[in-house]
Amino acid sequence: MTVQQGANIETLPMSMFTERAYLHYSMYVILDRALPFIGDGLKPVQRRIVYAMSELGLHAAEKYKKSARTVGDVIGKFHPHGDSACYEAMVLMAQDFTYRYPLIDGQGNWGSADDPKSFAAMRYTESKLTRYAQTLLAEVEQGTVNWLPNFDGSLNEPRSLPARLPNVLLNGTSGIAVGMATDIPPHNLREVVSAALCYLESSRVDIKELYQHVKGPDFPTEAEIITPPEDLLQMYETGSGSVRQRAVWIREGADIVVTALPYQVSGSKVLEQIASQMNAKKLPLVTDLRDESDHEHPTRLIIEPRSNRIDYDSLMGHLSATTDLERSYRVNFNLIGLDGKPRVFNLRDLIKEWVGFRMDTVRRRLEWRLERVDKRLHILEGLLEAYLNIEEVIRIIREEEEPRPVLMKRFKLSKEQSDYILDTRLRQLSRLEQTKIKGEERELKREKEQVEKIMDSKTRLKHLVRDEMLEDAGEFGDPRKSPIEEREAARPIEQTKLVSSDPVTVVLSKKGWVRAAKGHELDPRELSFKSGDAYLHAARGRSNRPMVCIDSTGRTYSVPVHSLPSARSQGEPLSSRLNPPAGATFHGVMMGDDTDLYLLGSDAGYAFIAPLGELHTKNKKGKAALKVPGGAGVLTPQRIADPEEDWLAIVTTGGYLLMYLAGGLPRMNKGKGVKMINIPPKKFKAGEEKILAVVTFQEGDKLVLHAGRRYLRLKPSDIDHYVGERGLRGRKLPRGFQQVRGVEIE
DSSP states (O other), X not given: OEEETTTTEEEOOHHHXXXXXXXXXHHHHIIIIISOBTTTOOOHHHHHHHHHHHHTTOOTTSOOEEHHHHHHHIIIIIOOSOHHHHHHHHHHHHXXXXXXSOSEEEESOOOOSSOTTOOOXXXXXXXXXXXXXXXXXXXXXXXXXXXXXXXXXXXXXXXXOOOSSOHHHHTOEXXXXXXXXXXXXXXXXXXXXXXXXXXXXXXXXXXXXXXXXXXXXXXXXXXEXXXXXXXXXXHHHHSEEEEEEEOEEEEETTEEEEEEOOTTOXXXXXXXXXXXXXXXXXXXXXXXXXXXXXXXXXXXXXXXXXXXXXXXXXXHHHHHHXXXXXXXXXXXXXXXXXXXXXXXXXXXXXXXXXXXXXXXXXXXXXXXXXXXXXXXXXXHHHHHHHHHTHHHHHHHHHHOSSHHHHHHHHHTOOHHHHHHHHHSOGGGOSHHHXXXXXXXXXXXXXXXXXXXXXXXXXXXXXXXXXXXXXXHHHHHOOXXXXXXXXXXXXXXXXXXXXXXXXXXXXXXXXXXXEEEEESSOOOGGGSOOOTTOOEEEEEEEETTSEEEEEETXXXXXXXXXXXXXXXXXXXXXXXGTOOOOTTOOEEEEEOSOTTOEEEEEEXXXXXXXXXXXXXXXXXXXXXXXXXXXXXXXXXXXXXXXXXTTOEEEEEETTXXXXXXXXXXXXXXXXXXXXXSSOOOHHHHHTTSOOEEEEEEEOTXXXXXXXXXXXXXXXXXXXXXXXXXXTTSOOEEOOTTOSSOOEEEEO
């Protein structure tokens, strides 16, 4: 760092300057904007709003005034920031669905639980303080707070408010600072006061004992808290964790009626989330939704199930898991302590520090009152002296040019006493007034004695704090709103159970376009395809089962059938849903139960039988199932109903045919497989011969071989000629049918 002489300019390295500037900004955000003070539980903007309203005389018993008047005073005198941000902070303190114990009584449109941001502009609304706000302000002028200059030094504002209750727990708060955040949920007043009194009685109390009083947060909504007790206890022990809340519902006939939503959850958003599942055909159990909320019933959402035979608990568990009917809230007791430093408090440390704050506040109030009593007794002592010598006092006032020093010398009075006597009106110098002064003196001496006893005894001071907290709890306390229930976390219903089970036919084209048709009667070859495209393969199954497809690399993929486009359209490319390797093409589709068997093979002559359940995957990149030799292609998968009864017919492009029972192939989950038919390696590498087709048939079926316009129908007696062991060469087809183009089963 260097300083240029004469110019009075300080020069700093950029790194040092930015470090200092960011540090100052960070501390400002942490201490003066985002985090609450443990004493009154308020952030600076909230404190300034409450104090400015008290200065305007907007107490609970007074008339409402325009909110714009309050905002103007706040930003003009104490908080030089944007009026919209200031008004929004004011709105939150007036919303009974946001604050457990609102500080502001609003008149007009202050938003709704369904849309908290729908409040009217500040020029339309009116406001004043609630009765509860007096617990923060009642002692502010009684020497209980430290004062500091406002932003321009023209006024003083309180550093904190002398809260009579632990507002930091009662209303909670949330905020994001630099490098830290706070999330304190609201709590029940009676429970928190009970815990504070428990600590007052014995400072050795531990968190488990305090937890017997503070059962958990208490939100301004009747939704259930379903967090396990052990998790709540751990949250209070560490000062961080989470709380889960679930909506409350009842049955009215066949309908489901949601009567309470979690904290800060919008009913319209919940209905929108449910409706989106219905539109996507992922929720067939629900047929209709309605919102019947009104002034008498703030939350009344109607869900009409498909029938009264469904499992209502299972349905609501699914909706709770997939919508905001169940919500988790982060908890972080991070706030500014009495030492002015932010840290995370556990429940015991928080109550301990607040009780210390309250004890100190009450002591300062008593000291202030004792000082006022002493000053008043001092004045009354001078007045009584003047009354006893009233004639001499009147004479001195009439005859002396400067009566004050004469009075002070003659009656041994102080400057304050003599000034008060000189300011007293003659009509107050009656004997009746003298009697009143003596009575006031007796009352003040009695009060002084009581105050001194309390200040000299820590036990009496604790009793005073206890009595005041009990008085406030009796006035402002109320029963718990959010019941605590031990329930399991909600789980969504499996998609296969949600989707209706209807027969469908999935059709795959040669260019990889897929679509689904209702029923099994459709002939997929008769569908229209895009120009240059044609039918490749089809599979029949149920709409609640996924489809499995296989590509040219031997990877398998799973696709939910119910989401496929209708067969009335030309479908959509599978590549838009999946992420296959570059250049890969799709060669077939499979559907059925997980235990159904399919033959997977390559035209190099290798294959195996795999259970369909082993081919499923949630990965869009697929699952390696079939190992394809170099230069080989993937055969269209064939369904095997019974390996001991189903026969395989394997035809090569060289004109060879081999048949044997499917049980001759091994069952595998993945791999290359074993040799189905013997193709000489030289012929395969030269491209002269490979497997043309593999079909399955049963005894009694007829095979039809197509060669150009000619066809050959093999009768059951002819089939025996081609039966052999797995892996053999097979037998040559008759002359003229050695260039087979297709095989069909009749």
